[in-house]
Amino acid sequence: MGEIVFWTILRTAFLIFLLWISKDVWGEKYFWLIVSLSFYLFVISPAISFYRKFVEKNKEVLESSLCSSCKHFDESAVLCMKYDKHPTKDFIPCEGSAWEPK
Numbered sequence: 214m215g216e217i218v219f220w221t222i223l224r225t226a227f228l229i230f231l232l233w234i235s236k237d238v239w240g241e242k243y244f245w246l247i248v249s250l251s252f253y254l255f256v257i258s259p260a261i262s263f264y265r266k267f268v269e270k271n272k273e274v275l276e277s278s279l280c281s282s283c284k285h286f287d288e289s290a291v292l293c294m295k296y297d298k299h300p301t302k303d304f305i306p307c308e309g310s311a312w313e314p315k
């Protein structure tokens with residue numbers, strides 16, 4: 214999840230820079246339309262797409278793993294807060310020994 218936020222911020226900064234240096238090319242009439250479209254195409258849409266892939270990739274861990282019912286599990290980052298590791302469907306950092314109900 215942090216990777217998605219990082220790349221979204223980076224794309225936003227790069228896009229703002231590109232729009233800033235090219236603001237005189239389009240003129241005022243279409244500037245806000247181009248800003249809106251470019252933000253949707255290069256920032257919002259990729260972020261949504263990467264988030265959907267992230268959720269799909271971690272679906273099993275989020276819905277049916279031991280960690281999903283543990284109070285130490287952070288669903289937004291798919292992270293065990295106690296061990297600071299990412300559980301997967303084949304890897305549970307504590308191997309069940311530190312599980313506590315939510």
Ligand code: SF4
Binds near residue numbers: 305
């Ligand atoms: S303590 Fe164990 S069961 Fe709980 S989230 Fe961490 S690895 Fe998963």
